[in-house]
Amino acid sequence: MTVLLRADGLAKAFGGVRALDACTIEVDQGSVTGLIGPNGSGKTTLFNVMTGYERVDAGEVVLAGRKITNAAPDRVFDLGIGRTFQLTRIFARLTVLENMLVPTPRGGRRARGADETRKAGRGGPLGLKGAQADRRRAMDLLDFVGIARHAAVPAGTLSYGQRKLLELAYVLIAEPDLILLDEPAGGVNPSLVNHIAARIRELNADGTTFLIVEHNMEFVMGLCERVTVMDSGSVVASGPPGIIRTDPRVLDAYLGGALEDEDDA
Amino acid sequence: MGRQIAEAIVDGILVGGVYALMAVGLTLIFGVLDIINIAQGILVVLGAYLSYVLAVHLHIDLFLGLLITVPAMFLIGVAVQLAFIRPLRGQERTSMTLLVSYAVALIIEGILYKIFGPDYKQLSSWYVTRSVHVLGFYLPYIYLFGFALAVLLIVALYALLYRTPFGRSVRATMQDEVAARLIGINVSRVAAITYGIGVAVTAAGGMVFGATSGGFNPNSGYDLISRLLAIIILGGLGSIAGALVASVFMLTLESLVDVWSPNWAIVVFYAALVIVLVVRPTGFLGRREVRAQ
Amino acid sequence: MRPPGGSGLPGAGWRLGGVAVLLAVAAVFPLVFTNPVITNYGVFALIFAGAASAWNLFSGYSGYISLGHAVFFGSGAYTVGIAAKAWHLTGLAVFGLLPLAAAVAAAIAVPFGLVALRVRRHTFIVVTIAVFFIFQLMAYNLSFTGGTTGLSAPFLNWQAASYNDPFYYIALVIVVAAVALSWLVRRSRFGLQLRAIRDDEDRARGLGVRAMRVKLGAFAISAAFTGLLGGVWFYYLTQVQPPSGFDPLFDLSIALMTFFGGIGSLSGPVLGALIIEPGQLYLTTRFTNGYVSEILLGAIFLLVILLLPRGVIPTATERITAWRAARARQAPAPPDAGPEGQAGAGEGTGPGAVDGPAVRTGGTPR
Numbered sequence: 071m072t073v074l075l076r077a078d079g080l081a082k083a084f085g086g087v088r089a090l091d092a093c094t095i096e097v098d099q100g101s102v103t104g105l106i107g108p109n110g111s112g113k114t115t116l117f118n119v120m121t122g123y124e125r126v127d128a129g130e131v132v133l134a135g136r137k138i139t140n141a142a143p144d145r146v147f148d149l150g151i152g153r154t155f156q157l158t159r160i161f162a163r164l165t166v167l168e169n170m171l172v173p174t175p176r177g178g179r180r181a182r183g184a185d186e187t188r189k190a191g192r193g194g195p196l197g198l199k200g201a202q203a204d205r206r207r208a209m210d211l212l213d214f215v216g217i218a219r220h221a222a223v224p225a226g227t228l229s230y231g232q233r234k235l236l237e238l239a240y241v242l243i244a245e246p247d248l249i250l251l252d253e254p255a256g257g258v259n260p261s262l263v264n265h266i267a268a269r270i271r272e273l274n275a276d277g278t279t280f281l282i283v284e285h286n287m288e289f290v291m292g293l294c295e296r297v298t299v300m301d302s303g304s305v306v307a308s309g310p311p312g313i314i315r316t317d318p319r320v321l322d323a324y325l326g327g328a329l330e331d332e333d334d335a
Numbered sequence: 336m337g338r339q340i341a342e343a344i345v346d347g348i349l350v351g352g353v354y355a356l357m358a359v360g361l362t363l364i365f366g367v368l369d370i371i372n373i374a375q376g377i378l379v380v381l382g383a384y385l386s387y388v389l390a391v392h393l394h395i396d397l398f399l400g401l402l403i404t405v406p407a408m409f410l411i412g413v414a415v416q417l418a419f420i421r422p423l424r425g426q427e428r429t430s431m432t433l434l435v436s437y438a439v440a441l442i443i444e445g446i447l448y449k450i451f452g453p454d455y456k457q458l459s460s461w462y463v464t465r466s467v468h469v470l471g472f473y474l475p476y477i478y479l480f481g482f483a484l485a486v487l488l489i490v491a492l493y494a495l496l497y498r499t500p501f502g503r504s505v506r507a508t509m510q511d512e513v514a515a516r517l518i519g520i521n522v523s524r525v526a527a528i529t530y531g532i533g534v535a536v537t538a539a540g541g542m543v544f545g546a547t548s549g550g551f552n553p554n555s556g557y558d559l560i561s562r563l564l565a566i567i568i569l570g571g572l573g574s575i576a577g578a579l580v581a582s583v584f585m586l587t588l589e590s591l592v593d594v595w596s597p598n599w600a601i602v603v604f605y606a607a608l609v610i611v612l613v614v615r616p617t618g619f620l621g622r623r624e625v626r627a628q
Numbered sequence: 629m630r631p632p633g634g635s636g637l638p639g640a641g642w643r644l645g646g647v648a649v650l651l652a653v654a655a656v657f658p659l660v661f662t663n664p665v666i667t668n669y670g671v672f673a674l675i676f677a678g679a680a681s682a683w684n685l686f687s688g689y690s691g692y693i694s695l696g697h698a699v700f701f702g703s704g705a706y707t708v709g710i711a712a713k714a715w716h717l718t719g720l721a722v723f724g725l726l727p728l729a730a731a732v733a734a735a736i737a738v739p740f741g742l743v744a745l746r747v748r749r750h751t752f753i754v755v756t757i758a759v760f761f762i763f764q765l766m767a768y769n770l771s772f773t774g775g776t777t778g779l780s781a782p783f784l785n786w787q788a789a790s791y792n793d794p795f796y797y798i799a800l801v802i803v804v805a806a807v808a809l810s811w812l813v814r815r816s817r818f819g820l821q822l823r824a825i826r827d828d829e830d831r832a833r834g835l836g837v838r839a840m841r842v843k844l845g846a847f848a849i850s851a852a853f854t855g856l857l858g859g860v861w862f863y864y865l866t867q868v869q870p871p872s873g874f875d876p877l878f879d880l881s882i883a884l885m886t887f888f889g890g891i892g893s894l895s896g897p898v899l900g901a902l903i904i905e906p907g908q909l910y911l912t913t914r915f916t917n918g919y920v921s922e923i924l925l926g927a928i929f930l931l932v933i934l935l936l937p938r939g940v941i942p943t944a945t946e947r948i949t950a951w952r953a954a955r956a957r958q959a960p961a962p963p964d965a966g967p968e969g970q971a972g973a974g975e976g977t978g979p980g981a982v983d984g985p986a987v988r989t990g991g992t993p994r
Contacts, residue, residue: 121834143834153834161827164820171817172824174836244836371750422934429750430693434887435933437695437880441926448919553919557876561761564754572751598769605758612755613743 074099074248074279075120075151080129082115082303089115091303093129097248102270102280104294104311106287108324111300113283114156117250121153122146133248147173152246156253156283158233162226166217166236169225170208173244208243215239215269231258238269249273251282255289267293291315299323338471343594345472347587352482353547355582357540357559358566359489359575360533366509366573367529370420370432374440376560378534381443382408382541383551387456397460397542398480404538412534415439416527440556447553455550463546481543488539489579492532496575505529509573558601565608654800658793667792669906671864674799676905678857679878680885680897681806685813686850687883688892690843691826692749695879696740696756699763700851702873703736704729704858709779709868710772718782723798726859733855734848741847745840760874767870778869781862795864802860803898806853810894813846822846823892877925881908884929890939899941904928 075097082090089112097103105113118124120131122143131139133149141149161169212218215235220228225236234254241249254270255263267289270280284290290297291311298308301323307314314320361375382404389400419439423431462476496502507515508525516522544559545551566585570577585604593600658667679701687694707729712722744755767773784791813819821842824832833839862868882901889900911921936943 123830123834143830144836144838147834147836155831159828159831161824161831163827164823168820169824171820172832172835172837174821174838240835371754419930419934423937430691430753431933431937433750433753434693434880434883435930438926438929438933441877441880441922442930445919445923445926448922557761561757565758568751568754598765602762602765602769605762608758609743609755609762612747612751 071098071101073097074134075281076130076132077116077120078130078132080116080119080131081127082112082119082124083127088303090119090126090129093300093304095298095305095308097279097281098296100274100277100279101296102274102282102294104290104297105281105283105300106285106290106297107300107306110302111323112303113300114252115303116300117153117252117283120146121151121250147244147246150245150247151250152241152244152248153250154234154237154241154252154254156256158230158237160225160228160233160236160240163224165222166212166225166228167205167208167221169236170212170240170243171204173240175204175244211239211242212236214242216265231262234258234266235262238266242273246278248279248281251280251284253283253285255284255286263289339594340591342472343590344587345474346478347590348583349474349478349482350547350590351583351586352485353478353540353543354562354566354586355579356485356488356543357537358563358570358578358582359492360536360540361563362567362570362573362575362578363492363536364530364533365567366575367505368416368420368432368526369429369512370436371429371564371572372530372533373433373436373560373564374415374443375533375537375563376558377440377443377447377553377556378408378412379537379541379544379559380551380553380556381411381447382538383458383545383548384447384451384456384541385538386458386542386545390458390460397458397546398484401539401542404542405535408538408541409531409535412531413527415534416530420530421523421527440560444553444556451553453552453554455552456545457548457550458542458545460546475547477543477546481547484539484543488536489575492536492575495532501525501528562601562604565604569608569611651804658796662789664789664792667796669909671792671795671799672909673902673905674796674803675857675861675864676882676885677898677901678799678803678806679854680882680889680901681803681810682850682853682857683879683882684886684891684893684897685806685810685853686846688886688897689813689819689822689826690846692745692752692843693883694756694847694850695753695883696744696760697850697854697882698874698876698878699736699740699756699760700733700854701858701861701878702763702767702868702870702875704733704855705862705868705873706767706773706779707732707855708859708862709774709781712782713779719784722782722863726798726856729859730852730856733858734852737848737851738844740851741844742840745843745847756879760876760879764870764874764876767874773870776870778867778873779862781866783866784863792864795860798860799857802853802856807894807898809849809853813849814894818842818845826892877922880925880929881905884925884932886939887929887937888932888940890942893939893942896939896941900939 073096077093077095080090080093081088091112093112093116095105095116105116107113115124119126122141122145125140129139130137131141133151136149138146138149146153161172164172209218209221212221215238217228217232217235217239220232225233228236238251238254251270254266258266263286270282270293274280282290282294294311296309297311297314299306299314299317299320306319306323307317309317357375357379361372364370364372364375385404385407386397386400389395389403390397395403419435420432423435460477462480464475466473466475467479494502496505504515504520504525507518507520508522508529512522515525548555562585566581567578569585570579570581585607588607589600589604592603657670661667661670679697683694683697686692708722708725711717711725711728717725740759744752744759747755767778768776773779786794813822821832821837824835824837825839825842829839858873862873865872881904882897885900885904886897887900888896888904889898890896908921908925911924915921932940938946
């Protein structure tokens with residue numbers, strides 16, 4: 071198993087609060103890795119730091135052997151990392167389809183995709199929106215996540231769950247190698263949660279690596295082949311879901327006793 | 336030459352104190368309400384006119400008159416905030432309030448023109464024209480009194496912010512408005528009162544400005560506000576200490592350049608702003624922002 | 629956003645027709661109303677319509693409110709003045725200097741933007757104000773700008789009766805070009821990214837948008853048009869001085885016109901200018917003391933921002949659409965085409981804009 075992303079000894083403090091404390095984590099190429107931990111354990115900060123929305127105080131972030139610590143968000147994007155936000159960030163005033171067309175086409179991973187991406191990127195410096203390949207791909211992706219019929223409405227009118235799907239879709243359009251999902255199932259109704267899980271499995275089968283922050287234990291345990299647990303800014307345990315479930319350190323982290331489960335579904 | 340420079344520095348520090356008074360109000364308003372109060376410039380001028388009316392028509396001493404003008408300006412500030420600023424909501428609140436503030440400034444300027452006309456006015460009193468002779472320098476009394484007033488008011492402001500429950504609410508709101516609301520702080524009230532305080536402080540600044548500017552008219556607002564804005568940005572938006580440091584620094588700098596070339600002195604002001612922003616987009620003491628918004 | 633079944637207003641065909649009619653009217657306006665007093669209003673209205681459109685192309689789309697566009701306007705004016713004097717140009721040749729005015733303005737926009745666009749939005753506004761004052765001061769103090777007296781244009785010995793007309797048509801051409809370019813930008817990926825920056829700049833960067841490049845590009849284009857219009861304005865008035873070329877009320881005026889007509893939309897700035905500028909002109913001629921127009925400008929601005937934040941035209945459009953939707957609801961329920969709501973509709977993606985989103989309701993790309 072090759073390691074795709076590695077964060078080494080990350081430290082980040084906000085005033086007196088140490089959000090990340092000697093945090094070390096590894097994500098294997100082609101895996102679906104879960105990241106769990108109680109509120110305030112530093113999961114979102116870790117994401118922010120890895121994707122350039124915050125700077126680290128110390129430590130390194132390494133992508134496929136290359137140091138990318140403190141790279142700016144647009145550089146992180148170029149390097150093939152996509153990421154969603156816990157409180158969805160979409161372009162509310164643009165239509166759903168227009169949201170999909172904002173990301174700059176990268177040189178895609180797959181040969182087929184690369185060909186289309188090249189065609190899509192054309193249109194001169196103004197990049198006139200007439201590029202058919204662009205829009206077709208965008209509509210395909212909207213279809214894949216299931217919100218294609220809302221393509222023409224302003225994204226601001228979408229429901230929370232639909233916004234999560236939109237975020238996933240436009241992150242996908244750049245064909246990233248690694249996708250960081252921040253609570254993809256949070257606040258979403260159960261049928262949609264299964265839908266999202268299925269999409270993730272499909273994409274993973276195609277070669278995309280995932281790192282997923284989630285509180286929904288059933289979602290995480292069912293989907294991830296490896297689960298990493300954070301507490302107070304550092305990693306306390308990492309391993310297959312079955313082992314993690316019963317690891318005393320993990321139970322400790324969640325403040326004694328059974329894991330707080332949202333598994334009443 | 337050395338003497339001229341020394342004088343320039345002393346002048347700069349003294350005037351800097353006065354500007355600090357006005358700048359502190361402006362940065363306080365930004366810190367709590369997250370808005371840039373462009374109207375502050377013309378409000379200083381309004382304060383000056385109020386002092387003028389009290390002095391000329393009622394023969395009230397300038398400093399005594401502050402007992403009237405400061406509360407009056409406080410009320411005016413609260414009224415403006417309630418009427419024009421509170422109703423604004425939404426994503427682009429910051430830009431909108433800036434424009435609203437500009438519009439209010441225009442209206443006030445127009446009204447002042449109508450009432451007072453374009454002629455330059457000057458506040459005067461015995462301490463404006465006379466100086467004290469210290470160490471070979473002539474320091475006009477007004478500057479000393481003004482500086483003392485500035486120090487007094489800034490200390491009072493600090494006391495208010497750090498020693499009173501209200502001040503705690505203000506600081507909480509400055510740090511995190513949502514959290515402040517959640518712990519029961521009436522953010523709207525805090526906003527209105529803070530705006531009032533920020534404006535009231537300008538009444539004091541306005542009086543000293545009116546006495547030391549060498550003549551003011553409604554048009555003086557532009558020059559004032561552009562300096563004040565440069566100062567608070569340099570000092571870091573929301574930082575009171577920063578406003579203080581930046582005021583003294585900028586005014587001293589301008590004073591020094593003025594010795595060499597009066598015409599270009601003011602440009603130095605803005606040029607310094609631009610240069611600092613290139614090097615450090617958050618100003619001297621500003622909070623580290625998470626990338627350009 | 630749209631009532632099911634399509635917009636409440638006429639479709640694309642009708643809109644194009646409307647635009648054509650407007651253009652035709654504008655074209656024959658000076659031939660019908662030959663009185664120079666009236667065409668004078670026309671010239672100013674068009675100059676400001678162009679300036680507002682140019683301003684909107686940057687500030688409206690990106691959300692960065694600039695209060696320093698007077699820098700470009702004045703620079704354009706002074707460029708034409710200085711060049712005409714230096715190269716001894718007169719008559720129609722002076723119009724040949726207009727591209728130079730645009731180029732100079734754009735050239736100024738680059739370093740200006742590189743400094744100003746790195747900071748947060750409200751700091752940006754202040755920086756634009758600061759740069760504006762720097763330029764005004766330079767105009768007063770530099771030798772080649774003529775100082776307080778300013779510059780004057782070579783005298784045009786055209787007939788008084790039709791003197792305004794060439795200026796009118798040149799301004800008209802510029803306005804049409806500005807609006808056309810705004811439309812093109814809106815439809816392009818560049819424009820999309822610009823508007824995404826307005827909604828969430830960090831997010832846009834995280835998706836590969838080269839924010840600085842995009843903002844700077846829009847800034848420069850906007851500056852070029854504004855400079856162009858400054859040049860026309862200078863030659864029309866035959867003079868420029870620091871306070872008129874760099875007028876602190878310039879930016880507020882075009883901002884007001886744009887907000888009034890609907891910021892971010894295509895027709896908004898033009899319509900706003902066509903309504904407000906003649907009013908302003910009238911006031912300045914009627915009341916020679918500046919203060920009445922100032923008070924009114926401020927008051928109208930307050931009214932617009934507080935009561936009609938999305939602008940008169942988008943709000944009116946929404947009212948009409950809602951009224952029609954209410955009428956349509958008496959008909960059998962049309963198929964579901966997505967959530968109805970006014971969120972974001974006022975920004976020009978709604979039915980009132982001259983363009984429309986590229987995709988019709990129903991999800992099939994055009």
